[in-house]
Amino acid sequence: MHPLPCNTVLLGDCIEQMQRLAAGSVDFILTxxxxxxxxxxxxxRTVANDNNARWLKPAFAEMHRVLKPGGLCVSFYGWDHAGEFLDAWRAAGFRIVGHLVLCKPYASSRRFLRHHHEQAYLLAKGKAPCPARPVSDVMPWDYxxxxxxxxxxxxxxxxxxIESFSKPGDLVLDPFCGSGSTLVAAKAVGRRFLGIELDKQHQFTASMRVNAME
Incomplete structure (x- = not known):
């Protein structure tokens, strides 16, 4: 395995990049x-690999491997493909320990319902300790x-x-880091961070955002 990178944004396929990381080397995943x-x-504008699920199981298998025993992972997901995400998390070995709803002050789309929230599951690797200050499972969302x-x-x-599910100095991983919001949040509260992004422009944006915080 290569030396553990941190406080950086890697460009490339997250499965390949995570395969280079040692097992149990990450404290918390938020993706x-x-x-x-x-x-x-x-x-x-589109999102890379949003048109297929080939990456889903191998990516979460790698996330489970690199996460330390007793570590937690928060993953957003598409509600209309919840079954595929649940299958991938369980196949990887994650245990589902919570669900989050993030309420929007606006409707992001209108079909049978007006969509006013995003959603995420809280996943554990093995027996994870409960946080000292649990957050609410309903949270506000800024536009x-x-x-x-x-x-x-x-x-x-x-x-x-990040503040609830990790400690200062912990390493926070986001394998689908996009423009780097997870990394910005991690750095703001004194955590080390590691982002992985497939799109070169988004990788550049994420790097610029965290570097601007110096």
Missing amino acids: DPPYLVRYRDRSG TGNRLHPTQKPVAPLQAL
């Missing part, structure tokens, strides 16, 4: 993978305008999750 919905925003990424997440709720 927003593609939802498998072929997403396209109003300006035509980012998706200026830096078509599915850009706000920093504030990610920061609250």
Whole structure:
């Protein structure tokens, strides 16, 4: 295995990059993978690998391997493909220990319902200790305008999750880091971070965001 990288954003396929990491080397994972919905925003931007699920099981298998025993993972997911995500998490060995709803002040889409939330599961590797200060399973969501990424997440709720589920100095991994919101949140609260991003422009954006915090 290569020396453990940290406080950086790696460019490339997250499965290949995680295979280079030692088992049990990551303290906490917080990630927003593609939802498998072929997403396209109003300006035509898309998300890499959002049109297939070939990466789903091998990516979460690697996440489980690199996470320390007793560690936690928060993963966003697409509600209309929940079964595929649940199958991948369980196949990897994760135990489901919680569910999060992040409430939006606006509807991101309107079909049978107005969609006013994002959702994530809290997953554990083995027997994980409960946090000293658990966060609510319903959290507020700030509008980012998706200026830096078509599915850009706000920093504030990610920061609250990192503070609850990790300790200062811990290594936080985001294998689908996009524009780097998880990494910004981790750095803001004194955690080490490691991002992986397939798209070169988004990898550059994420790197610039965390470097600007110096």
